[in-house]
Amino acid sequence: MRVEYDFDALQNCQCGACQVHDGSSCVMQKTNGWKFTTCASTPSPDDVEGIYCSAQKGKSSCGDLDVDKACLCPTCTVWQSHDLETAYFCTRGAAR
Numbered sequence: 001m002r003v004e005y006d007f008d009a010l011q012n013c014q015c016g017a018c019q020v021h022d023g024s025s026c027v028m029q030k031t032n033g034w035k036f037t038t039c040a041s042t043p044s045p046d047d048v049e050g051i052y053c054s055a056q057k058g059k060s061s062c063g064d065l066d067v068d069k070a071c072l073c074p075t076c077t078v079w080q081s082h083d084l085e086t087a088y089f090c091t092r093g094a095a096r
């Protein structure tokens with residue numbers, strides 16, 4: 001199911017706690033260790049590393065994500081409420 005990039009998804013996304021992108025120096029560099037690069041309540045998708053499942057965001061431009069680690073998406077309420085069945089949207093692209 002298509003996921004919209006919205007405030008609810010921003011609040012509930014688990015990517016910020018996920019080891020797949022925790023070890024990425026590219027993500028660290030882009031976000032400075034924060035969830036978003038701005039403190040706007042609805043930052044542009046370009047300013048966020050997360051909500052990769054959403055149609056407006058899609059996969060990360062960072063190439064150093066460690067997909068040998070476990071994806072946290074199945075623990076996320078966005079994943080559950082949209083009946084998503086796949087994971088690793090950060091490397092595979094948005095949910096369909």
Ligand code: SF4
Binds near residue numbers: 053054072073078
């Ligand atoms: S399903 Fe995954 S990518 Fe989508 S909001 Fe939840 S944790 Fe983030």
Ligand code: SF4
Binds near residue numbers: 015018050091
């Ligand atoms: S999409 Fe899944 S694997 Fe990628 S950062 Fe988010 S929770 Fe981790």
